[in-house]
Amino acid sequence: MLKVIPIPALRDNYIWCMYDTTTKHCLLVDPGEAKPAIETIEKLQLNPVAILVTHHHWDHSNGVTDLINKYDVEVFACDENKIPGAKIHLKDGDEFLINKLRIKFKAIRVPCHTLDHTAFYTPNLVFTGDTLFTGGCGKFFEGTPTQMFNSLEKLKKLSLETLVYCGHEYTQSNLKFAALVEPKNIDIKNRVAEVDKLRSQQLPTVPASLAIEMKTNPFLRTNIPDVIKSVEDCFNKKFNSEIEVLAALREWKNSI
Ligand SMILES: [Zn+2]
Numbered sequence: 001m002l003k004v005i006p007i008p009a010l011r012d013n014y015i016w017c018m019y020d021t022t023t024k025h026c027l028l029v030d031p032g033e034a035k036p037a038i039e040t041i042e043k044l045q046l047n048p049v050a051i052l053v054t055h056h057h058w059d060h061s062n063g064v065t066d067l068i069n070k071y072d073v074e075v076f077a078c079d080e081n082k083i084p085g086a087k088i089h090l091k092d093g094d095e096f097l098i099n100k101l102r103i104k105f106k107a108i109r110v111p112c113h114t115l116d117h118t119a120f121y122t123p124n125l126v127f128t129g130d131t132l133f134t135g136g137c138g139k140f141f142e143g144t145p146t147q148m149f150n151s152l153e154k155l156k157k158l159s160l161e162t163l164v165y166c167g168h169e170y171t172q173s174n175l176k177f178a179a180l181v182e183p184k185n186i187d188i189k190n191r192v193a194e195v196d197k198l199r200s201q202q203l204p205t206v207p208a209s210l211a212i213e214m215k216t217n218p219f220l221r222t223n224i225p226d227v228i229k230s231v232e233d234c235f236n237k238k239f240n241s242e243i244e245v246l247a248a249l250r251e252w253k254n255s256i
Helices: 035-043 064-070 147-155 171-181 186-200 209-218 225-235 242-255
Strands: 002-011 013-020 026-031 047-052 074-077 086-089 095-098 103-109 116-120 127-128 165-166
Touching: 002 035, 013 035, 013 165, 035 064, 047 064, 074 086, 147 186, 147 209, 147 242, 165 209, 171 186, 171 225, 171 242, 186 209, 225 242
Parallel strands: 026 047, 047 074, 127 165
Antiparallel strands: 002 013, 013 026, 095 103, 103 116, 116 127
């Protein structure tokens, strides 16, 4: 059986560890630092076989060098020049097999937060790094609102049972903003209560299903009249496309 566990790292990052409970083979996603990953590997007596890196930011990739020096692992990323040890340049839709875990992933290219940003999908979960957060989305550091819109549209097409594993524990603050955008949305209210309870016990709020995200994440709801109205009221102007609504939502969240 494959199990996925979070390894808390740095201030609020999650390194995801997927492992086979029988063979103990494991893969790591976004090791921003090596130390907590090695501690978990040793504690659970795991045998790392692969590292997946969603994007080049240091808090997702700084641990890679130490890990490849210590373990015999394959590194998968989109930009082989930015990620140490990555040998394959993943393109959108590329599939790759991790033999020892008997699992196949599909690379979904989701540029905007960074241009090399890639999500990794296998039924029914997706590692989304800093593109799609539970309750929010990443900052548009290297790309355009159009790129982020197209990236989120790709993720929205996955099946609704898909569990979203993102790179940070940001859900609580993301949902505060979601509630500001949609004060009447009962699904957001319920999720806020659920997340507050989890955080009060220091438990992770990630993953969440895409079904929940579609009901509560304003960045996936740029076609919903209440969201459009709220953004238009905030900026006191009309927007002509979902991309404009998305750009304004991001600007609004950046400002608070
Ligand atoms: Zn990032």
